[in-house]
Amino acid sequence: MAVAHFPCIQFTRVTPKGSCVFSVGNYSRSNYKRRYLVLASATKLEENFGQSKVETLLNSIKWNEKGLAVAIAQNVDTGAILMQGFVNRDALATTISSRKATFYSRSRSTLWTKGETSNNFVNVHDIFLDCDRDSIIYLGKPDGPTCHTGAETCYFTSVTDILNDQQQAEENKLALTTLYSLESTISQRKAELAAPQNGKPSWTKRLLLDQNLLCSKIRLMRYSGREEADELCRTLEENEDKSRTASEMGDVLYHALVLLALKDVKTEDVLAVLRHRFSQSGIEEKKSRKSHS
Amino acid sequence: MAVAHFPCIQFTRVTPKGSCVFSVGNYSRSNYKRRYLVLASATKLEENFGQSKVETLLNSIKWNEKGLAVAIAQNVDTGAILMQGFVNRDALATTISSRKATFYSRSRSTLWTKGETSNNFVNVHDIFLDCDRDSIIYLGKPDGPTCHTGAETCYFTSVTDILNDQQQAEENKLALTTLYSLESTISQRKAELAAPQNGKPSWTKRLLLDQNLLCSKIRLMRYSGREEADELCRTLEENEDKSRTASEMGDVLYHALVLLALKDVKTEDVLAVLRHRFSQSGIEEKKSRKSHS
Numbered sequence: 001m002a003v004a005h006f007p008c009i010q011f012t013r014v015t016p017k018g019s020c021v022f023s024v025g026n027y028s029r030s031n032y033k034r035r036y037l038v039l040a041s042a043t044k045l046e047e048n049f050g051q052s053k054v055e056t057l058l059n060s061i062k063w064n065e066k067g068l069a070v071a072i073a074q075n076v077d078t079g080a081i082l083m084q085g086f087v088n089r090d091a092l093a094t095t096i097s098s099r100k101a102t103f104y105s106r107s108r109s110t111l112w113t114k115g116e117t118s119n120n121f122v123n124v125h126d127i128f129l130d131c132d133r134d135s136i137i138y139l140g141k142p143d144g145p146t147c148h149t150g151a152e153t154c155y156f157t158s159v160t161d162i163l164n165d166q167q168q169a170e171e172n173k174l175a176l177t178t179l180y181s182l183e184s185t186i187s188q189r190k191a192e193l194a195a196p197q198n199g200k201p202s203w204t205k206r207l208l209l210d211q212n213l214l215c216s217k218i219r220l221m222r223y224s225g226r227e228e229a230d231e232l233c234r235t236l237e238e239n240e241d242k243s244r245t246a247s248e249m250g251d252v253l254y255h256a257l258v259l260l261a262l263k264d265v266k267t268e269d270v271l272a273v274l275r276h277r278f279s280q281s282g283i284e285e286k287k288s289r290k291s292h293s
Numbered sequence: 294m295a296v297a298h299f300p301c302i303q304f305t306r307v308t309p310k311g312s313c314v315f316s317v318g319n320y321s322r323s324n325y326k327r328r329y330l331v332l333a334s335a336t337k338l339e340e341n342f343g344q345s346k347v348e349t350l351l352n353s354i355k356w357n358e359k360g361l362a363v364a365i366a367q368n369v370d371t372g373a374i375l376m377q378g379f380v381n382r383d384a385l386a387t388t389i390s391s392r393k394a395t396f397y398s399r400s401r402s403t404l405w406t407k408g409e410t411s412n413n414f415v416n417v418h419d420i421f422l423d424c425d426r427d428s429i430i431y432l433g434k435p436d437g438p439t440c441h442t443g444a445e446t447c448y449f450t451s452v453t454d455i456l457n458d459q460q461q462a463e464e465n466k467l468a469l470t471t472l473y474s475l476e477s478t479i480s481q482r483k484a485e486l487a488a489p490q491n492g493k494p495s496w497t498k499r500l501l502l503d504q505n506l507l508c509s510k511i512r513l514m515r516y517s518g519r520e521e522a523d524e525l526c527r528t529l530e531e532n533e534d535k536s537r538t539a540s541e542m543g544d545v546l547y548h549a550l551v552l553l554a555l556k557d558v559k560t561e562d563v564l565a566v567l568r569h570r571f572s573q574s575g576i577e578e579k580k581s582r583k584s585h586s
Contacts, residue, residue: 054456072377084363127452127453128452130447151424154425156421159419159420162346177367177368178370211529236507242557245556249552250563250566253567259526263535271472
């Protein structure tokens, strides 16, 4: 896929037949926004897979009475659900070809590629179908916040908060899974250090304030005479039970997350490093080029 | 919420008004399946939140022309998207009340609670609405495999594999995010050790076979004269740059995952430990009781 910069030329979509559709010129309110052209090769689908295979795949989807299926964009590193939309045949074919998450707008009756106005594309690494073939995951890496509000994901309204009248306190609380919920809690503790009167004492804060204590915890060494052993390794070496291993690994993760917070490094960045090292997914990232510099 | 076992009595749903609906007796093909009764308190909604708040919430959802919205069940620990269905007012109200992920079956025109036949309920910890309020995440912990095929999730068909004719080789390849993809790769390497002629040499295999090497890597000590320091802590103590921290944390995670594989401990189990220790989510797990022993 060739990628080039052409301000004012807006990529719109690739048709199932491989044609490239784009529009020229765009001004948004007061500020001129640069647009980038994603020059998906007109023969991309045939080159990679053969047109008939894509057609067969598209025919296998259980489209609803309006020719649509549900598509969910998910962050390949964190697992965060970024947004959910609908796709028709063209939208799915475009995503397969361009590797930019593309949907069908029911209100505007057109295809739209997430990022075509914000430049926050979702770079799709692989696409998964569910057992019924009427629901699709775009597993990919977002270039920036996905929600039009500027939030990282569109899911920032907790029903529990609403029912508990915590709209103000917990506004924009993202739907975070365990690791990222813990990361967020540690980040809050770090922020509270700037205004200590507003927060309660916590072990996390103590670790954040005492680098030596934190590092000694991560090293997890136990001095007993001349013995040095860390807790996690001991569970293997001394054949301790599985729950002990899980618990010690939890300790390692927690303390490491505190260190990451001190260094302003996100867990997502660490996972991106691992993905670059180990990724063996079908559509490898090296094939997926960013659409803008 | 009272929980009891009554074979042959099947929980069906809780109405928005808090009434408990259930059916009696069920035989499935050749084998008799035990059913469990989820006795959601008839006054649950009122007790917890007040009926009017739930009504207001339900009124705020942008239901489609059929009175439905998309609902996605996501594993609170791993972030895996378990399944996707649709909900109407009753289904969402039931989920809020029972904390078991409940959907509306468009084909059967009835509510159904995931797990009502398999006992693999999805225990909902919190519910999130998207910015448009027409898409919902059930963030919860599954009691077992969610897909009716027995797979952990419904998303096990990779479009890339289909287009590359890898159906056989890669069948049931789940939509795994980075950490779990790495975990899966390590698990494959471990399996290959049993048939060494079938696999290539790899660093992961070497670590799996050499416990001392693995533990020395996790301890990450560097002996340089009398100096002992692990790489991750050094990035903090010596103020190395953020990319170095991310890289070293990647090392720690990778080697720790190899150790977990040797101990047959899943990353998900570690995250469950962390959730139990640190969870502060609105609907806490301690309030969410398992529906079966």
